[in-house]
Amino acid sequence: MKSIIEYISGIYRGLRSLLIGMSVTGKYFFSPRAIVTQQYPENRHGHGKRSKKQLVMFDRFKGEVVMPHDANNQHKCTGCGICEINCPNGTIEIISVSKVGEDGKKKRAIEKHIYRLGMCSFCALCVKTCPSKALEFSQEFEHAVFDRTKLVKVLNKPGSSLMKGVE
Amino acid sequence: MTEEISSVVEVDDQEYIINFGPQHPSTHGVLRFVVNLRGEVVKNLQPHIGYIHRGIEKMCEKLTYQQIIHLTDRMDYLSAHMNNEAVCLCVEKALDIEVPERVKYVRTILDELNRIASHQLWWCSFGMDMGGQTCYFYGLRDREKILDIFEETCGGRLLLSYNTPGGLMWDIHPNFQQRIKDFIKYFRKKLPEYDKILTGNVILQERTKGIGHLSLEDAISYGVTGPTARASGFSCDVRKNYPYSAYDKVDFKEILYTEGDTFHRYLARMEEMRESMKILEQLVDNIPAGDFTAKMKPVVKLPEGEYFQRVETSRGELGVYIISKGDKFPYRIKFRSPNFCNLATMNLMASGFKIADLIAISGSMDLVIPDIDR
Amino acid sequence: MSFSFDIYDFTSFTKWIDVSLTSYCTPFWAMIWEMLIIGVAILIFYAVVGLFLVYAERKVCAFIQNRVGPNRVGPYGFIQTVADLVKLLFKELVTIKKADKFLFNLAPFIVIIVNFMVIAAIPFAKGLHAVNFNIGIFYMMAVSSMGVIGILLAGWSSNNKFSLIGAMRSGAQIVSYELSVGLSMITMVILAGTMQLTNTYDPVTNQVLVHGIVDLQKDGWFIFTGHLPAIIAFVIFLIAGTAETNRGPFDFAEAESELTAGFHTEYSGIKFALFYLSEFMNMFIVASIAATIFWGGWMPFHLGHIFGDWVSGFNNVMDYIPPFVWYIGKTFVIIWIIMLFKWTFPRLRIDQLLTLEWKYLLPINLINIILMALVVLMGWHF
Numbered sequence: 001m002k003s004i005i006e007y008i009s010g011i012y013r014g015l016r017s018l019l020i021g022m023s024v025t026g027k028y029f030f031s032p033r034a035i036v037t038q039q040y041p042e043n044r045h046g047h048g049k050r051s052k053k054q055l056v057m058f059d060r061f062k063g064e065v066v067m068p069h070d071a072n073n074q075h076k077c078t079g080c081g082i083c084e085i086n087c088p089n090g091t092i093e094i095i096s097v098s099k100v101g102e103d104g105k106k107k108r109a110i111e112k113h114i115y116r117l118g119m120c121s122f123c124a125l126c127v128k129t130c131p132s133k134a135l136e137f138s139q140e141f142e143h144a145v146f147d148r149t150k151l152v153k154v155l156n157k158p159g160s161s162l163m164k165g166v167e
Numbered sequence: 168m169t170e171e172i173s174s175v176v177e178v179d180d181q182e183y184i185i186n187f188g189p190q191h192p193s194t195h196g197v198l199r200f201v202v203n204l205r206g207e208v209v210k211n212l213q214p215h216i217g218y219i220h221r222g223i224e225k226m227c228e229k230l231t232y233q234q235i236i237h238l239t240d241r242m243d244y245l246s247a248h249m250n251n252e253a254v255c256l257c258v259e260k261a262l263d264i265e266v267p268e269r270v271k272y273v274r275t276i277l278d279e280l281n282r283i284a285s286h287q288l289w290w291c292s293f294g295m296d297m298g299g300q301t302c303y304f305y306g307l308r309d310r311e312k313i314l315d316i317f318e319e320t321c322g323g324r325l326l327l328s329y330n331t332p333g334g335l336m337w338d339i340h341p342n343f344q345q346r347i348k349d350f351i352k353y354f355r356k357k358l359p360e361y362d363k364i365l366t367g368n369v370i371l372q373e374r375t376k377g378i379g380h381l382s383l384e385d386a387i388s389y390g391v392t393g394p395t396a397r398a399s400g401f402s403c404d405v406r407k408n409y410p411y412s413a414y415d416k417v418d419f420k421e422i423l424y425t426e427g428d429t430f431h432r433y434l435a436r437m438e439e440m441r442e443s444m445k446i447l448e449q450l451v452d453n454i455p456a457g458d459f460t461a462k463m464k465p466v467v468k469l470p471e472g473e474y475f476q477r478v479e480t481s482r483g484e485l486g487v488y489i490i491s492k493g494d495k496f497p498y499r500i501k502f503r504s505p506n507f508c509n510l511a512t513m514n515l516m517a518s519g520f521k522i523a524d525l526i527a528i529s530g531s532m533d534l535v536i537p538d539i540d541r
Numbered sequence: 542m543s544f545s546f547d548i549y550d551f552t553s554f555t556k557w558i559d560v561s562l563t564s565y566c567t568p569f570w571a572m573i574w575e576m577l578i579i580g581v582a583i584l585i586f587y588a589v590v591g592l593f594l595v596y597a598e599r600k601v602c603a604f605i606q607n608r609v610g611p612n613r614v615g616p617y618g619f620i621q622t623v624a625d626l627v628k629l630l631f632k633e634l635v636t637i638k639k640a641d642k643f644l645f646n647l648a649p650f651i652v653i654i655v656n657f658m659v660i661a662a663i664p665f666a667k668g669l670h671a672v673n674f675n676i677g678i679f680y681m682m683a684v685s686s687m688g689v690i691g692i693l694l695a696g697w698s699s700n701n702k703f704s705l706i707g708a709m710r711s712g713a714q715i716v717s718y719e720l721s722v723g724l725s726m727i728t729m730v731i732l733a734g735t736m737q738l739t740n741t742y743d744p745v746t747n748q749v750l751v752h753g754i755v756d757l758q759k760d761g762w763f764i765f766t767g768h769l770p771a772i773i774a775f776v777i778f779l780i781a782g783t784a785e786t787n788r789g790p791f792d793f794a795e796a797e798s799e800l801t802a803g804f805h806t807e808y809s810g811i812k813f814a815l816f817y818l819s820e821f822m823n824m825f826i827v828a829s830i831a832a833t834i835f836w837g838g839w840m841p842f843h844l845g846h847i848f849g850d851w852v853s854g855f856n857n858v859m860d861y862i863p864p865f866v867w868y869i870g871k872t873f874v875i876i877w878i879i880m881l882f883k884w885t886f887p888r889l890r891i892d893q894l895l896t897l898e899w900k901y902l903l904p905i906n907l908i909n910i911i912l913m914a915l916v917v918l919m920g921w922h923f
Binding site: 013014017018020021023024025036058060061062086088121122123124125128129137 | 233236301308315323331337340360363372
């Protein structure tokens with residue numbers, strides 16, 4: 001007799017647990033507000049039928065390393081090479097030249113600050129250790145290209161020079 | 168291939184050998200089980216590892232202590248922050264640096280967030296291993312909230328690289344605390360749903376109770392750690408037994424079960440999520456003001472000697488063992504990864520059960536393959 | 542006979558086709574032509590419903606999982622499955638070394654043919670019915686269980702251990718669950734007193750010769766008139782039917798997380814598409830059988846006269862909805878329930894599957910049959 005009661009209560013408990021599970025999935029089926037999908041290419045711009053909300057990346061998001069330039073096409077990189085030393089993967093390569101400054105002293109300046117995006121592991125050591133805060137992370141994340149060589153980037157813009165007051 | 172295996176494994180004429188992996192939906196990566204089957208029953212099981220070996224320990228010998236951090240992310244990528252912290256704590260211990268209180272609190276908070284995120288991903292992939300695919304999306308949906316917290320403060324979603332010997336890379340984001348409070352409020356509502364859809368389900372209980380039993384003796388002698396061992400009754404929580412960071416200041420329960428079957432490994436992780444939320448609630452409002460990093464020299468050189476530090480990652484005990492010759496690079500670094508030891512018990516647990524149980528057991532172990540191979 | 546098309550009753554329309562064909566050619570050729578027309582119609586129906594079900598499943602599971610599902614190809618992603626089909630058509634048909642080529646290629650067709658044979662017996666609307674057997678339900682039960690041969694062949698001939706395990710599981714599963722499906726149908730046959738699906742009329746006097754199951758539900762669907770035993774039978778039929786179609790939580794033959802893809806691991810391109818389509822059509826067939834014998838098939842929702850005289854007005858309103866719509870609506874509600882099963886529950890284990898059948902469903906079913914016999918005998922039904 002006891003086993004029969006157990007048998008029936010087992011069926012009841014089993015069915016009940018299944019119905020509880022189905023109530024969760026069923027509830028979500030009928031609540032379209034719970035949809036969390038973001039429509040990717042559309043939400044880049046944030047208008048149109050599919051996505052009204054614009055995709056905004058967080059300020060600290062480590063997209064790629066960039067070197068900000070001001071309006072006069074000047075950057076803060078002195079070419080000291082600390083980022084190159086600190087990079088664990090050999091992502092950064094600095095080609096520097098010696099220039100004679102206005103005061104007649106010889107000064108080191110960068111010719112090319114080469115950044116190989118394909119090798120970067122986004123550890124942020126270069127940005128953190130840069131003594132003159134010349135490097136920054138941009139929030140750009142669409143890095144796919146058809147040609148690998150395009151991943152090798154020169155961070156300083158052509159014709160740019162060192163900002164005044166940065167040693 | 169068959170000849171190669173038959174020479175290693177003894178097969179009688181009733182058995183056949185089947186390869187689970189390296190490409191298989193349920194091995195969660197490139198793990199390969201060579202399984203002797205008799206009908207559907209697993210007779211013997213040999214894990215073959217090394218498919219994602221990257222030589223992280225060897226690579227570390229050419230990197231400074233700051234640079235090592237970003238490689239440890241890539242071991243157990245689901246508890247990236249704990250891995251970072253292990254190396255940092257070890258270096259700090261070697262240098263005898265006392266990090267600011269703020270750093271300790273933030274590290275602990277991030278640890279627990281990472282643990283919840285990891286257990287969420289484990290829950291959803293376990294659900295998928297069991298055949299309930301909807302779990303996968305519910306778990307990922309909630310994990311996204313934690314990843315947003317990480318992204319806002321650390322800049323990365325999965326591989327954080329937020330720790331550095333001596334402190335943190337930068338200070339926490341102003342929204343950090345509010346977001347965590349919002350998350351706890353949100354997740355306290357969602358966790359009962361997890362129970363409704365999977366824990367209470369009669370099918371799951373039938374499939375996991377009494378399956379893949381791991382005894383306390385075996386757990387200890389195989390060096391099993393983490394929730395897997397605690398489900399067998401092995402009190403091995405490093406947070407409790409050897410507190411680091413701010414764990415000595417918080418009140419939490421070590422989840423212990425004695426049954427040691429798949430269902431209790433499942434329960435242990437589910438309860439750990441609740442405990443982690445308790446820890447978060449205790450810490451989030453009390454982050455002390457202060458510096459986000461201790462004063463460090465730009466070049467970290469460890470004094471000659473051997474150093475060891477362990478932390479509790481979401482899968483078990485991660486040990487970092489550094490031998491230094493006084494250089495700025497470690498002479499040798501060894502990671503004692505939890506998954507490697509846990510994997511060794513697979514044969515013990517799965518033998519005699521069916522294929523479906525093998526999947527359930529390996530799911531309940533929460534294996535992360537890059538952590539095994541390093 | 543002049544052309545007539547009535548959306549509420551297809552009898553005159555089908556008769557018109559028959560009469561006009563026989564006026565053009567001999568009865569033999571007319572029959573051949575009719576078979577051809579029905580074949581093509583079922584083929585088109587099969588393709589359309591199959592594609593729609595794939596789309597519906599993707600949308601349903603997406604909504605359950607807080608996603609939006611396919612929404613890029615066509616409005617609301619409606620043409621997505623067509624695009625998928627085109628893709629599958631262009632894909633290479635991989636042949637496996639040491640596979641039994643003949644059986645390997647035959648297997649998907651067996652599965653499909655079985656589906657067709659079952660569809661032939663389903664009454665879609667009044668008069669829209671390919672064959673009206675006097676043993677309609679028995680025929681459906683007998684034919685639908687043949688699908689497992691295709692799965693077994695596919696698993697056996699693939700020369701893949703995963704496939705073989707899947708096929709063997711499927712064999713064990715379908716052999717046991719066939720019993721529950723059959724017994725729960727028999728429960729309803731006891732209530733109906735016939736195995737025929739729709740009425741046969743005397744061609745001259747237009748009087749009912751044999752009552753059909755659908756027509757018998759005119760004054761209330763069997764699930765209401767048969768009350769408790771009918772509801773139990775319905776639940777058992779849903780569970781066993783889900784198991785018979787190899788769908789989650791009973792998708793052992795596939796068992797994605799265990800056996801990668803089970804019996805169709807080695808199939809690619811259109812051969813895989815045929816298996817995939819047949820899975821959905823199996824679901825459709827189970828749902829339509831359930832709709833037919835429990836929910837009255839194309840019969841509109843009618844209230845019995847025990848509720849009073851006002852029900853005839855209500856019944857008339859219900860009659861305005863065409864039978865075909867009733868049929869499709871009921872079928873899709875049941876399909877939705879089956880989909881909800883799949884997307885909620887974890888998979889069972891093979892021994893639990895057999896436990897569920899032999900220790901739970903079968904004894905309950907047998908008791909239920911006695912209960913139903915008692916109900917019918919004592920006239921306790923409505």
